[in-house]
Amino acid sequence: MAKQTVLGIDIGGSLTKIGLVSKDGHILDKKVFETEAEKPFSVFMIKLKSEVEALILKQNSDIKIIAVGVGAPNANPYSGQIENPPNLKWGKAIPLLETIKKAFKLPVFIANDANAAALGELIFGSAKGMKNFVTLTLGTGLGSGIITDGKLLIGEHGAAGEIGHVNVDPQGRMCNCGLQGCLETYASVTGIKRTVFELLSEMREDSVLRTISFSEMTGTDISKAALAGDLIALNAFEKTGKILGSKMADTVAHLDPEAFIISGGLSKAGDILLKPILNNMEKYLFSAYKGKIKVLLSNATSSDAVLGPAALAWVSLEAKY
């Protein structure tokens, strides 16, 4: 009998990842290609279809794809559309669900990329067996997904879990979303870079980070500097963890989760980030939660990005979702 798999598709602003995933979370095969988000959506669809066909043809074993899961920025499971995506130039309301259904003639399930990632952690990842947790992906922005009572929290309008846009400071940094002082302008790779430049302006200490331009500086540069004891970099992690930790305490006051699962580029810094997060979260926790909330680093890497959409497809097939 042909082995049942699902097709997981993770659409990002620069890269799209596709993969064939078995029910136990084994990635049979995967492929990464450029999204080319500046060209029309129809061009993307032609490319996606041919890449998927090539991936299937490559398989030696007998497989049967039974569903498709898609994670994309601003994808709304209720409308079936990608709505006002900031990094895709495909229009204001892209009919993602219908178009993918037509292309592959299979059941299709879509979700916001960060929400799909939370399902990936639940079904295949660091949160297996948990019923209440929150994922925070610290990449270019801050993506989040909320699992309550074993299920993805979707909300009334399909847009729950935008913790990156919780307000830190009404007079704070300008956010890509049009608001001011959003959490992701502080707690993300871009956010810590902004903090580094703030500190470079305020502090007098020498730092390797003084030799790198804003455009060129990466999260890895900052992590490396911090691990080497660079004061500016260490200070930036301290500030980032402090802001994120205090806001995580607010998240706990809403959801009372078992754990936070931290992933994304910034999470690679490990304890340098985790310590200030934990200290500050704990400090601001309401008594009922003190000492009870775990903060864990995800095992997932960006090459596993198809696991989220694949998990979405598997749980949706089982109508858990």
Place this chain on the structure above:
Amino acid sequence: MAKQTVLGIDIGGSLTKIGLVSKDGHILDKKVFETEAEKPFSVFMIKLKSEVEALILKQNSDIKIIAVGVGAPNANPYSGQIENPPNLKWGKAIPLLETIKKAFKLPVFIANDANAAALGELIFGSAKGMKNFVTLTLGTGLGSGIITDGKLLIGEHGAAGEIGHVNVDPQGRMCNCGLQGCLETYASVTGIKRTVFELLSEMREDSVLRTISFSEMTGTDISKAALAGDLIALNAFEKTGKILGSKMADTVAHLDPEAFIISGGLSKAGDILLKPILNNMEKYLFSAYKGKIKVLLSNATSSDAVLGPAALAWVSLEAKY
């Protein structure tokens, strides 16, 4: 056949309310008595039992009580206990569920009072038919309950929905809970009173509120003054609504609810409170939510407090909970 009812019990720091409630939310009869929280829990139980027996004996129609629902501050449905209640001098862990079960020999369901109130709004109140909403009770403190996907959000440790302890300002007002700058120190009857006294110290305007001491001032005094155009009072409502509205935007970024249901003493001020809430919530909302979130005043009054615990009993019997 005897009419099926549930017994609803709302235990408060000063008053306890009991009532017999039918499945359609009709309160057949009710009684209010003093909790006397300074005496031992066993004394309270003797009083509760005799008050319930008297209430049942009073009924002319043939009724059958099939379950008991109890709402109490810090009641935890997982442990069955009231845990560290600030206003009840009954100890750190009161075995509420077991004791009430023994006393009445009926199925008993317990919840945090604010969470029970959210179920009351869902089953009998202003949120009937809604699937995703948040209740905010602006009384002595700020109580909150969260309904997602038609169910009460309980959380991993039985303590979800403590929005009153979200942080407004780490250098802000001291809270009864031991933290500093909690939302309820600003957005509650006590909170607005503190704001009035801050404004009395800062502003020069004449005000009727200058003639009332801190101990004597009530929420009604402040509402009345505001309705009469008193500048200090109006300013206090503006400040309260501003802080609450901005934090409600953070709640939306987590939960994406259909609506907030506002109740409690402060909600009687109506538009004077609602307008600054709405303006400021809208201002801080992430684009996906703008123009979509309702803020409604509850129809419930404090004399309906048994409806929450009764709703808890009814939904628990149907295993929806």
